[in-house]
Amino acid sequence: MIFKTLTLNNFRVFNGETTIELTPRKQGVFERPIILFGGLNGAGKTSILTAIRLALLGRRALGAVITNKDYLAYLNEQTNNTALKLDPSTEASITLSFKHTHQGEHKLYEVTRAWQAEGEEQLILKVNSVEDTALTNEQVQAFLHELVPPGIGDLFFFDGEKIAELAEDDTGSYLKEAVQKLLGIDIINRLNTDLDIYLKGLGTESADKDTLKKIQAAEDEKRTITKEVEVTRVKIDEIGNILTDIKRKIAVKEADIQAHGGAWAETKEQEQAKINDLYELEKDLNTKIRHELSGCLPMALAPTAMQGLIDQLAEDQKIKQAKAFGNELSQALPALQDQISKSFNAQSGDIMATINSYFGQLTAEYGMASPELDISDSEFALIKAQLEEGKQSQCLLKELSTTLEQVQHKLSSLSVNIERAPDAADLKDLYENLRALEKECDAVSKDYINALLKAKTLKTKELELAKRLEKLYAKLKNNHSADKAVHRVQQSQYVLDDFKTALTELRVTQLEELFVTAYRKLARKEDLKLSAKIDPQSFDVNLVDAQGAVINRKSMSAGEKQIFAFAILEALGKLSGKVLPVVVDTPLGRLDSKHRDKLIKHYFPEASEQVILLSTDTEVDQDFYQAIEHKVSHAFEIEFNQTTNCSTLREGYFWAELSKEAV
């Protein structure tokens, strides 16, 4: 990369537009890489360095972490005050044009940064004078970072005094990024990052991790549940045993109660009630039987005697009738005899004799007899009725006695039952025990059922989990091919890491050698025995003396530190192979004459194809100027006008004639 021109518009001390020609001019076949700027303090040397840094690095020129707001505020501060006084909305800009070989083509690039008060920065990139409008500010900046990595920018465009910080830095942060960029380690890092991005894009790793996490969770849950199931099962067994025990006890108790006539006891009260009923019935029957016995029944007990009596009575009855008839007849006969004698004169005697003989015969049969038992007809009828009643009563008695017999039989059997039945008090304890046991049995049964239900629920859960796990495993299997890719990428990353380590070590070794060479070139004679040791991890550079002891850099002087830093820069520049211009502000700073001499003679002329030195008249004085004159392409003097508070550029150095001669 070679800077061609730098145009400053209302930037810092430069009012209006100032274009600086930076292309190194050739003197025949000799390259003259140095472009020398001379200026007193405050003239605007640092403005030029700042402009170059700003143009290429943008926000990163200010530091690693700068917010957009701070950056814009900084830009606004850089606007020329005189111009701002005239117009508060003055636009300020920096344009840097440079030649660069990008992707095998020599191209002319032009970067313009422009800003106004309270406005956003505009960044324009022109390639071969054609503006690339497709690119956004960020994309342009990214392209510029590709050309000049921010870490490297600090190493090529720097303030000679401030670069001493590099030597003092023992955190390695100054060098780390630069070294990584320069050595191409950042490419490995980026590859690594890209692989990570690829992995994320693939989404498998995270998905797998997710699946694995889920599987882990499911497995854990399943294990817990399985454990719970086990516990529940043990509990169920325990409860089952208890339940069996209780049931056995109940059976024993029941048998015990049975042995005590429990079955009878249960019905005892009923039996008692039945017995009471039966007693009532028995009593009733007894009364009825006695009633029957006290009636006409006894007559029925003597049927033959009774028949004899009835016969006798009937006979008596006949006798009485015959006697009554005879009486009637004997009273009626005289009247009949008169009637007949009147009607039948002749035959009246015969008729009367016939009648008399007939009735005489009739009455004679009972006439002599007299009734033994004299009772009336109604009494006779009553006796007959009584006899009949007695017979019926006898039948009734048979029924009653049969019934009574049955009742008594029942009573006796019931009595036996009651006799068998134990006293309620005797059984009370047994029954209470039994009831307590049954209660316990109920409670335990409930527990048992609950436990069973719980076990069932858990088992269902376990099954569900198993199904889910199966699905997850299937998913994992599907992910297996992607998994392979992940595996390979990871392998690649490991290889890259190894490569990076190896490369860093190699590069660091090379850097050490280059550093030593550069340092020896710049150092005084007494320093020649020193060597360098760079930590491949922290990139901390340490000087080691001839005895192998590490020199504490803090004990070094400012000048020594500057030399140390220049050596590192040269070594790095050489190692990187990057061709970048070197811009050094205050190049000689506090160096002593010996160091200055070495720097002027050995560093600046060889530092790069283009070396821009921003010097005061005390640094590059006439002696030094002569010493490097043959390498100076051209020079500028920056003049500060106190009245306008602005600077102007004039070609030539403090010693105009010399400059003119040189041109």
Added chain:
Amino acid sequence: MLPQIMWLKKSVEDQLQNLKAKTGVTPNVAARIAFFRSVENGFVFDKSTEYKLSGNLKLDKHTWLGKTLQVTELLLKQRYPEYSDKELQAAWAAHIEDGVSTIRSHSSIVDLANTL
């Protein structure tokens, strides 16, 4: 006719009381049963034999005989037509003594009823 107040031989009376204790059947009712059974069995009283009525239970004949009063008198008259009242009472008491011998051993009313 039988006299208005009648009583039995002491031993018969005791037997009847005994029977009452066992079966709950009162002596008068038991006596009726015993009388009819005796008549039916064909027992005949002979007034020439000494028959002393020594019992304490003196009841009127309606109580003793109840509904069977007329039949009892007729039966006695039929058998012993020429007996005096006193002789008829002795005959009655003798018939009861004869009849009770078959029922006195009954231990319960069912037992008794079953034989009737």
